[in-house]
Each structure stands twice: as C-alpha cells, then as structure tokens.
Amino acid sequence: AQSVTQPDIHITVSEGASLELRCNYSYGATPYLFWYVQSPGQGLQLLLKYFSGDTLVQGIKGFEAEFKRSQSSFNLRKPSVHWSDAAEYFCAVGATTDSWGKLQFGAGTQVVVTP
Amino acid sequence: DAGVTQSPTHLIKTRGQQVTLRCSPKSGHDTVSWYQQALGQGPQFIFQYYEEEERQRGNFPDRFSGHQFPNYSSELNVNALLLGDSALYLCASSLRQGNNQPQHFGDGTRLSIL
Numbered sequence: 001a002q003s004v005t006q007p008d009i010h011i012t013v014s015e016g017a018s019l020e021l022r023c024n025y026s027y028g029a030t031p032y033l034f035w036y037v038q039s040p041g042q043g044l045q046l047l048l049k050y051f052s053g054d055t056l057v058q059g060i061k062g063f064e065a066e067f068k069r070s071q072s073s074f075n076l077r078k079p080s081v082h083w084s085d086a087a088e089y090f091c092a093v094g095a096t097t098d099s100w101g102k103l104q105f106g107a108g109t110q111v112v113v114t115p
Numbered sequence: 116d117a118g119v120t121q122s123p124t125h126l127i128k129t130r131g132q133q134v135t136l137r138c139s140p141k142s143g144h145d146t147v148s149w150y151q152q153a154l155g156q157g158p159q160f161i162f163q164y165y166e167e168e169e170r171q172r173g174n175f176p177d178r179f180s181g182h183q184f185p186n187y188s189s190e191l192n193v194n195a196l197l198l199g200d201s202a203l204y205l206c207a208s209s210l211r212q213g214n215n216q217p218q219h220f221g222d223g224t225r226l227s228i229l
Contacts, residue, residue: 004157034217043119043205043220044158090157100171101209101218102148105157 002027004093006106013081014114021076021109023091032094033074034103035065039087047089050074061085086113117142119221121206127227128196136191136224140208146170147189148218149181152203164189165211193226201228 003026013019025031032051036044048059055067065076074091091106120139128134140147146165150158160173164183183189187208193200203225207218 036220041222043222044207046217046219049217092157098171100163100165101146101216102160102163102171102173103150103158103207103218104160105150107155107157 002093002095002104004091004104004106006089006091006109008109009107010110010112012112012114015083016080019076019078019081019085019111021089021091021111023074023076023106025072025074025091025093027072027093027095029096030069031096033065033067034092034094035059035063035074035076036090036092036105037061037087038090038108044090047076081111081113083113083115086111119144119206119208119219121204121221121224123224124222125225125227127229129229130196130198132196133192133194134196134226136193136204136206136226138189138191138206138208138221140187140189140206141219144208144210144219145187146209146211147183147187148207148209149189149191150205150207151175152205152223154202158205161191196228198228201226 005024034049035047050057088108090108092103122137148163149161152158162172167183178194180192203223205223206221209216209218
C-alpha cells in the first residue's frame with residue numbers, strides 16, 4: 001500500500017542550529033514530492049517541490065530538500081533555524097500517474113525552536 | 116492577488132446536523148480539492164472538483180458531498196454530522212493544465228461537533 005512516513009512526531013532545536021526533518025515514502029514509482037509548513041491556526045504553505053531532475057531542491061525561507069531514490073526519502077533541511085520556523089511540517093506525495101494531483105500527507109513533524 | 120479563501124473560519128454544530136463550507140480558489144485556478152485534517156494528523160483527501168464535476172474521491176462516506184460553481188468556487192457539504200467529523204477542513208486550488216501544478220491551500224474552516 002502507498003504510504004508516507006514522517007518518523008519524528010516532535011523535534012526541538014535551538015535557534016541558529018541546523019534542522020533536518022525526515023520523510024520516507026512507499027509508492028509504486030517515484031512520486032511527486034512536496035514539503036508544506038503549517039503555522040498555528042493557518043493553512044498549509046508550500047515550501048518546495050520535486051518533480052524530476054536535480055535531486056537537491058531549493059525552497060522558500062532558506063529550506064532545501066534532497067530526494068534519494070535508493071532510500072525512498074525526501075528529507076527537509078535548513079542550515080540555521082529562526083524562531084519563526086516553529087511550526088508543523090508535512091511531507092506530501094502525489095502519484096505521477098494521477099493527473100489530478102491528489103496529495104497524500106504524512107502525519108507531520110512539530111518543530112519547536114528554543115532560544 | 117487573493118489566495119484561496121474559505122468561509123466560515125469557525126463553526127460549531129451538533130450531532131445529526133448538516134453543514135456547508137465554502138471555498139474560493141486562487142485567481143486563475145480552476146480545480147478545487149478538499150481535505151480533512153483531524154487534530155494531530157495530516158490532511159486526508161476528501162474529493163476534487165474540475166469543470167463542476169467530482170473527478171476523484173478519497174475514502175469518505177457519501178455523507179460528504181460537494182459542488183463546484185461556474186466561477187470555480189466550491190462547497191463542501193456534510194450531512195448527519197458525527198463527533199468524528201470535528202476537524203479542520205482545508206480547501207486547495209490548482210490549475211488543471213499540466214498535472215504537476217502545486218496546490219495552494221486556504222486557512223481552513225475549523226468545524227467542532229458537540
């Protein structure tokens with residue numbers, strides 16, 4: 001069955017430290033891959049996406065993600081976090097065979113930033 | 116350029132009632148998808164509308180229905196509300212042309228069932 005797994009429910013990181021959020025997927029073929037961020041009381045904002053090509057993808061707010069086909073992973077990274085990065089982060093996948101673009105989301109990782 | 120707008124922001128209903136949630140897509144978008152996000156979980160796909168027809172549906176009962184209007188706006192209707200329907204309902208819009216267009220999300224409607 002198709003699945004998206006975010007192994008870390010909760011991560012605490014110090015301001016200025018680096019951040020890495022993990023995402024693993026199980027799909028029949030390489031899917032489209034996305035990272036979204038959700039601040040409290042708000043909807044989802046797209047950070048970055050991977051469709052094909054270069055496996056290192058740059059996004060907004062200084063985030064990047066690397067697609068590793070051999071590990072079925074799409075991990076999100078930021079070299080130096082800011083207090084405003086505290087939020088919930090969702091990895092999402094879409095099947096390349098699905099022309100309608102339905103997304104399947106992971107359960108999310110809550111990021112807390114400490115001073 | 117207005118993004119995806121949803122109304123109302125919050126809603127409180129009781130079991131057995133019916134509810135209608137509304138969504139206006141981002142300017143230029145023609146496809147609307149609805150997702151249910153229960154507390155502490157990721158969004159779950161409900162269904163998607165394009166050209167006023169339901170194109171895809173997730174694993175939700177028939178109590179969940181929708182509609183898309185000629186101006187691309189959409190409604191989500193839920194009948195016979197259950198306590199388990201309490202969630203944040205998110206609307207997302209995209210442009211149909213090209214199947215790799217990212218979805219843009221609204222801020223959601225928080226539905227509470229008493």
